[in-house]
Amino acid sequence: xxxxxxxxxxxxxxxxxxxxxxxxxxxxxxxxxxxxxxxxxxxxxxxxxxxxxxxxxxxxxxxxxxxxxxxxxxxxxxxxxxxxxxxxxxxxxxxxxxxxxxxxxxxxxxxxxxxxxxxxxxxxxxxxxxxxxxxxxxxxxxxxxxxxxxxxxxxxxxxxxxxxxxxxxxxxxxxxxxxxxxxxxxxxxxxxxxxxxxxxxxxxxxxxxxxxxxxxxxxxxxxxxxxxxxxxxxxxxxxxxxxxxxxxxxxxxxxxxxxxxxxxxxxxxxxxxxxxxxxxxxxxxxxxxxxxxxxxxxxxxxxxxxxxxxxxxxxxxxxxxxxxxxxx
Ligand code: DP6
Numbered sequence: 001x002x003x004x005x006x007x008x009x010x011x012x013x014x015x016x017x018x019x020x021x022x023x024x025x026x027x028x029x030x031x032x033x034x035x036x037x038x039x040x041x042x043x044x045x046x047x048x049x050x051x052x053x054x055x056x057x058x059x060x061x062x063x064x065x066x067x068x069x070x071x072x073x074x075x076x077x078x079x080x081x082x083x084x085x086x087x088x089x090x091x092x093x094x095x096x097x098x099x100x101x102x103x104x105x106x107x108x109x110x111x112x113x114x115x116x117x118x119x120x121x122x123x124x125x126x127x128x129x130x131x132x133x134x135x136x137x138x139x140x141x142x143x144x145x146x147x148x149x150x151x152x153x154x155x156x157x158x159x160x161x162x163x164x165x166x167x168x169x170x171x172x173x174x175x176x177x178x179x180x181x182x183x184x185x186x187x188x189x190x191x192x193x194x195x196x197x198x199x200x201x202x203x204x205x206x207x208x209x210x211x212x213x214x215x216x217x218x219x220x221x222x223x224x225x226x227x228x229x230x231x232x233x234x235x236x237x238x239x240x241x242x243x244x245x246x247x248x249x250x251x252x253x254x255x256x257x258x259x260x261x262x263x264x265x266x267x268x269x270x271x272x273x274x275x276x277x278x279x280x281x282x283x284x285x286x287x288x289x290x291x292x293x294x295x296x297x298x299x300x301x302x303x304x305x306x307x308x309x310x311x312x313x314x315x316x317x318x319x320x321x322x323x324x325x326x327x328x
Contacts, residue, residue: 008052009125013116013149014322015045015102017181017284017292019239020219021246022144022157023212024203031144032166034203035216036159038223039148042181043322045102047113051121053085057093064098080115080142081122087138088126096122115142116149120325135325136168152323154227156220173227175235176321180300182281182293183317184307186263193250193257195287201257202249212249216242236282236294243284250287261289263311270306279303 022037060078062069069077081094098117102110119139123130130138132150140147140157148155151170160166193201203209219242226235250257264285271283271293281295281303295303300318307316 007125008050009121010048010050010328011117011120011124011325012046012048012328013113013120013146013325014041014043014152015047015110015113016041016145016148016155016322018145018148018286019235019284019294020216020223020242021286023246023249024199024209025144026161028200030163030166031140032161032163033144033157033159035213036220037145037148037157037216038171038220039145039155039157040179040181041149041152041155041322041324042319044183044317044319045110045113046322047098047100047102047110047117048328049096049098049114049117049121051094051096051118051125053090053092053094053125055092057095060094060096062094062096062098065100066097076142077118080118083138083141084119084122084126084128087123088128090126094122094125111143112145112149115139115146116325118142119146119150120327124327132324133167133169137163137166140166140168150325153321156224170324171224171227174230175227175232178296178298179232179321180295180297181319182295182300182303182307183319184267184291184293184311185315185317186261186267186290186311193287198250198253198257198287201253201255205254206249206252208249208252212245215245232296233280236280239284239294240282243286247285259285259288264289264291266310267291267293267307270310274303274306 016039018037018039020038022033024034026032026034062077100110116139119135136147136150147168148157153176154171155168156171157168219238279299281293283291285291304316
């Protein structure tokens with residue numbers, strides 16, 4: 001006998017790289033950040049997720065890349081689906097199937113594209129019709145950086161102080177035509193400290209955390225001006241400094257966390273050397289050892305070739321700005 005089920009909905013979302021980082025929450029449950037942040041959505045890396053709600057299931061059935069997820073991930077996704085069910089006033093279990101086109105080795109947060117795609121697919125499958133601002137508020141509840149992946153290009157996450165006032169919005173800039181990210185993948189093993197744990201430690205124990213809050217206000221305002229003025233050099237300079245200052249928080253927390261390894265330091269020095277030679281590029285690093293190089297289209301080839309000589313060719317991935325969430 002056929003079992004009543006909701007429409008099956010598939011959504012696709014790209015990952016993003018923060019140029020002004022999100023690092024710390026003021027509300028752990030609602031995922032309200034301590035500061036705003038700003039990112040670039042990338043075309044190369046994405047997640048596709050299909051969701052349907054069905055009476056025929058006993059409980060949520062969740063697969064990533066055709067494999068049933070472990071208990072920890074199941075619980076995280078189940079809790080997120082509970083938020084969607086509550087909003088939609090339904091009580092049906094869900095079937096979720098997700099495919100990540102984010103090479104784990106790329107060191108790009110797949111949680112951003114994963115929760116953005118899940119928010120879009122699950123809300124529509126549950127019968128909700130959310131606009132992009134509302135989708136970003138929902139995606140945020142799964143993983144903070146996911147709220148920015150609802151939109152394409154440059155995106156700001158307005159910190160806010162509650163569920164309603166914390167959301168992402170797109171920012172226009174002609175720099176979008178020219179900016180590129182060269183992602184260098186140097187390590188694949190899972191990290192010891194997740195971003196979630198590490199940022200909590202920074203908030204609680206880094207003596208510099210208060211300064212970070214002030215600094216981000218300044219960086220956000222300054223980056224928005226660079227976007228208006230198409231000022232790539234200042235954008236790159238601020239992004240690089242902002243990343244290093246975020247890492248200063250992890251290093252100065254108790255226990256101290258160092259995400260860099262030897263290859264990270266080598267790449268940092270190489271980027272500086274390339275810059276001294278007149279090839280304009282900047283680096284940014286998230287909660288792991290991998291480095292993303294920010295550059296203009298005209299320098300992609302020379303930068304890629306330079307790093308392909310040091311690392312494997314398949315460890316150098318070039319990304320362009322990507323689009324926001326879409327349905328299939
Ligand atoms: C370093 O969004 O993964 O990439 O909200 O706890 O899920 P949770 O954290 P997450 O943290 C991202 C941290 C970062 C910086 C950024 O993307 O802004």
